Amino acid sequence: MILTNIEVIPxxxxxRHLGLVQGSTVRAKNVGRDIMASLKNIVGGxxxxxxxxxxxxxxxxxxxxxxxxxxxxxxxxxxxRFSTSSITQGAAELFxxxxxxxxx
Amino acid sequence: MQTFLAFAxxxxxxxxxxxxxxxxxxxxxxxxxxxxKREKLFERVTVFSNRFPPTVSQPFEASLVCGSVVVSQxxxxxxxxxxxxIFGGRVRSYESLLDRxxxxxxxxxxxxxMRKGASMIVNVKFQTSQVPGRGVGAVELIAYGTxxxxxx
Amino acid sequence: xxxxxxxxxxxxxxxxxxxxxxxxxxxxxxxxxALILACALVLMLFAQAIAAWLPFTAxxxxxxxxFKPAEPAAEPEATLQKLAQSLVGPQGLPAGMTLQVHYSxxxxxxxxxxxxxxxxxxxxxxxxIDSENALAMVLAHEIAHIRHRDPVRSLGRGMALAVVxxxxxxxxxxxxxxxxxxxxxxxxxxxFSRSQEARxxxxxxxxxAQRYGHVAGAGTFFEEMQRRASQAGRAAESVPVFMxxxxxxxxxxxxxxxxxxxxxxxxxxxxxxxxxxxxxIRDARGxxxxxxx
Numbered sequence: 248m249i250l251t252n253i254e255v256i257p258x259x260x261x262x263r264h265l266g267l268v269q270g271s272t273v274r275a276k277n278v279g280r281d282i283m284a285s286l287k288n289i290v291g292g293x294x295x296x297x298x299x300x301x302x303x304x305x306x307x308x309x310x311x312x313x314x315x316x317x318x319x320x321x322x323x324x325x326x327x328r329f330s331t332s333s334i335t336q337g338a339a340e341l342f343x344x345x346x347x348x349x350x351x
Numbered sequence: 352m353q354t355f356l357a358f359a360x361x362x363x364x365x366x367x368x369x370x371x372x373x374x375x376x377x378x379x380x381x382x383x384x385x386x387x388k389r390e391k392l393f394e395r396v397t398v399f400s401n402r403f404p405p406t407v408s409q410p411f412e413a414s415l416v417c418g419s420v421v422v423s424q425x426x427x428x429x430x431x432x433x434x435x436x437i438f439g440g441r442v443r444s445y446e447s448l449l450d451r452x453x454x455x456x457x458x459x460x461x462x463x464x465m466r467k468g469a470s471m472i473v474n475v476k477f478q479t480s481q482v483p484g485r486g487v488g489a490v491e492l493i494a495y496g497t498x499x500x501x502x503x
Numbered sequence: 504x505x506x507x508x509x510x511x512x513x514x515x516x517x518x519x520x521x522x523x524x525x526x527x528x529x530x531x532x533x534x535x536x537a538l539i540l541a542c543a544l545v546l547m548l549f550a551q552a553i554a555a556w557l558p559f560t561a562x563x564x565x566x567x568x569x570f571k572p573a574e575p576a577a578e579p580e581a582t583l584q585k586l587a588q589s590l591v592g593p594q595g596l597p598a599g600m601t602l603q604v605h606y607s608x609x610x611x612x613x614x615x616x617x618x619x620x621x622x623x624x625x626x627x628x629x630x631x632i633d634s635e636n637a638l639a640m641v642l643a644h645e646i647a648h649i650r651h652r653d654p655v656r657s658l659g660r661g662m663a664l665a666v667v668x669x670x671x672x673x674x675x676x677x678x679x680x681x682x683x684x685x686x687x688x689x690x691x692x693x694x695f696s697r698s699q700e701a702r703x704x705x706x707x708x709x710x711x712a713q714r715y716g717h718v719a720g721a722g723t724f725f726e727e728m729q730r731r732a733s734q735a736g737r738a739a740e741s742v743p744v745f746m747x748x749x750x751x752x753x754x755x756x757x758x759x760x761x762x763x764x765x766x767x768x769x770x771x772x773x774x775x776x777x778x779x780x781x782x783x784i785r786d787a788r789g790x791x792x793x794x795x796x
Contacts, residue, residue, distance in 0.1 A: 254401045264405045264507035267398045267475055269453065271518050273446050275432070277439025300439075311517045318517075319510050326400045332479035334490055335429075337436035340449055340479060346399045358674040372524075397509045405507045431524065434531035443519075443527065450518040471507070 248313050249323035249350065256323060256350055265319045265347040270311030274304040275338045304341040305329060312343045321347035371426030378425075379447060386454050393461040397471040404473050404499055411499040414467055418459030421482060422452040423489040449490070453477065456494040469498035543667040547660045554659025555652045559599045559620070562655050566619025572605035579606045582780040583624055583642070586635070590643045590710045596650060604642070612728065616645035618654045629781050630788045631727045634774040636711065636720035638781070643707035650706070653699045701758065708759055708768070717772030718763045725752050 249256055276284075280296045287294055308329075316324050327345035334340050404411065424432065428444040435442045456477075464472050475496035482489040583604040596602070605623045612627035622645045624638075632638055648654060661679070669676020695703075711721045729752045763770055777785060 254403065261405070262506075264397070264399060264401075266507070266509035267400055267457070268512075269477075269518070271446070271449060271453065273442040273449060275436040275439055275442050278437050280439065314517045315512060318512055326402070328400065328476070330477060330479065332490075333481055334442075334445055334449070334479075335424075335432060335481070338432055338442045338445060340445070342453075342477065342479065344400060344475075344477060346401045358672060358678075360674055361672045394509060397507055399507075427524070427528075431528050431531070434528070434535065438531060438534060444524060447516070447519040450516060453518075 248316065248321075250309070250313070250327050250345070251323070251325055252327045252345075254326050254346075256325070259323075259350045261325075261348045261350055263349040265316070265321045265349065267344060268312050268315040268319060268321070268324060268347045269342065269344040270308040270313070270315060271340055271342040272304050272307045272311065273334060273338055273340045274300060276300055281337075301331065301339070301341065304339075305331075305343070308341040308343040312345065316345075316347040319347050321349055323348050323350045367426045368430060371428070371430075375425030375427055379451065382451050382455075386451065386458065389458050390454070393458060393465060396461045396464050396469065398457065398461065398475050398496065399471065399473045400475050402474045404471060410502045412502050413497050413499055414469070415495065416460050416463040416467070416469070416472060416498040417493060417495040418456045418461070418463060419491060419493040420452050420455045420459065421489050421491045422448055422455075424448055449479075449492070452490070452492045453494070456492045460494045460496065464498035467498055467500060469500045472496040472498050539667060539671060543664055546663040546667055550659035550663035551656045554655045557652075557655055557659075559597075559601075562652075563601075563619040565658070566617065566621055570617060570619060570621055572607055572621070572623050574608045576606050576608045579629075579780045579784060580604060582778045586639060586778070587622065587642050587646060590639055590646060590714055592710055592713055596646075600649070602646065602649065612724075612731075614641045614645055616648040616654055618658055620649050622646070622649070626784060628724065629777075629784050632724050633777070633785075634720045634723065635777050636715055636718075636774050637723035638777065639714060640707055640711050640721040641724055643710035644703045646710070647703035647706035648695065648699065651699065651702060653695050653703070656699075657695060700755070704755055704759060705762055708762055709766070712763070712766070712768040715772065715775065717769035718759075719770060719772040720774045722756050722759055725756050728752055729756075 255261070276297065280300070283296060284294050309327075312324065312327075324345040324347055327343060330342045332340050332342070399405075424445065428448060431444040432442050435444070457475075460472065460475075473496060475494060478493045478495075480491050482491055583606055584602070587602050587604045591602070600620060602620045602622065605621065607623050607625045609625050610627045610630075611625045612631045613625050614628055615623050617623075622642065624642070628641065629638070632641075665676050665679040667676075668679050708718055708721060712718050732752070760770075776782065
């Protein structure tokens with residue numbers, strides 16, 4: 248499965264467009280991580296725990312999108328976009344979407 | 352009676368939880384059925400996240416279309432989400448909620464495009480935002496794109 | 504030329520995690536319950552430890568507000584008070600600590616110690632013993648609880664539980680608090696741990712040995728309770744109250760004998776008769792309605 252965030256795959260021709268595919272997941276961080284993060288907030292810097300958590304969640308969203316593309320019969324997803332949004336206190340949605348296509 | 356009053360808060364909580372669970376469950380099932388039906392109905396409107404239609408040579412008439420929906424969780428989902436936020440991990444109770452809402456927003460966008468006689472929507476983008484307000488757990492989902500109507 | 508279409512995606516919902524909402528909900532509730540329980544235990548242990556540092560005057564203030572002896576009767580109280588003072592021993596009570604002995608006409612065969620140095624002896628107990636030595640043992644046992652601040656420790660533990668419960672539900676929290684400080688003078692049902700009971704027994708036996716020069720008759724009340732319990736059989740509601748609040752009497756008698764042998768306290772001696780005021784109660788037992796026990 249080829250993923251790009253441009254609209255073409257250079258050197259390859261799109262044979263068929265299969266429309267929109269999307270993958271999303273909602274994740275919560277646990278209280279322990281929250282406490283560590285609020286401590287880290289005093290000195291600033293990267294919140295490794297959160298980076299890890301969001302990365303993992305984004306991977307899962309991407310993977311779900313890919314599964315949908317596979318189900319549609321695609322072999323590439325073009326123009327992939329990510330969005331992260333807060334749903335409620337403590338829960339965030341990671342969302343990935345793109346256009347499923349069949350390339351040569 | 353005395354003990355009933357003493358634990359009134361727990362009983363109210365349990366009743367809300369039960370009502371939320373049952374009502375939410377029924378609503379979710381009905382909504383999924385309706386989504387599947389309409390997805391089939393609007394099948395001929397194709398949506399792409401690409402900026403340009405697959406065939407640039409054909410003349411099109413373009414117009415902006417938008418579909419939006421504001422969803423709120425039921426009491427059971429909210430309590431479950433509160434528990435998930437203690438232990439961490441995948442908030443399963445919200446995943447189905449957002450999946451439903453996003454598909455609903457796409458369907459509304461497709462409906463708007465269909466009314467304009469369009470056959471495809473390109474450059475589709477999504478936006479999710481929390482609706483501000485005290486004590487109301489609500490999220491707005493918007494799908495928007497450019498509807499293209501083939502000019503004969 | 505490329506073609507395009509939006510194929511119908513399969514029914515599988517990739518964006519919805521495999522979900523058993525009720526199961527995961529109950530698993531999390533159970534987890535949260537365990538967390539709260541652990542919190543409660545830690546808090547209770549902590550409260551129990553720090554309650555002993557509470558000044559005795561504060562304990563008395565609590566008792567003054569919430570403790571009411573059940574069905575008190577004035578006449579034998581002075582006799583009991585005098586006997587209690589004589590059992591305090593040469594080293595006396597810690598500074599500022601005072602004892603207040605109450606007599607209750609309730610027919611339960613029991614004695615209790617609670618916050619503020621309040622001891623209650625019930626009519627049923629007086630009727631169950633035949634010598635001052637046996638009564639002294641029970642009184643000294645309750646005095647030992649007070650000396651070691653056992654009641655206030657239990658109260659602290661109970662209040663910690665009430666605090667944790669009120670975090671769960673306002674109703675449950677106030678129910679626990681009500682039960683502790685309730686209008687029924689429930690301060691007396693605070694339970695003591697087994698080690699607290701054993702320590703009180705040892706101290707009491709020592710006080711009795713010092714006062715009378717021997718420990719004869721000290722176990723009379725426990726023996727009587729044991730006899731009644733075995734008579735009552737397995738029917739839980741007919742087991743004397745004393746056995747429910749002071750478990751494993753067999754064990755206690757045995758430990759008392761061991762301690763007496765070790766410390767070389769005489770096991771034999773002349774029993775001192777009950778003071779007249781108490782003997783009168785004992786003599787009158789047949790004429791009143793038979794006790795519920």
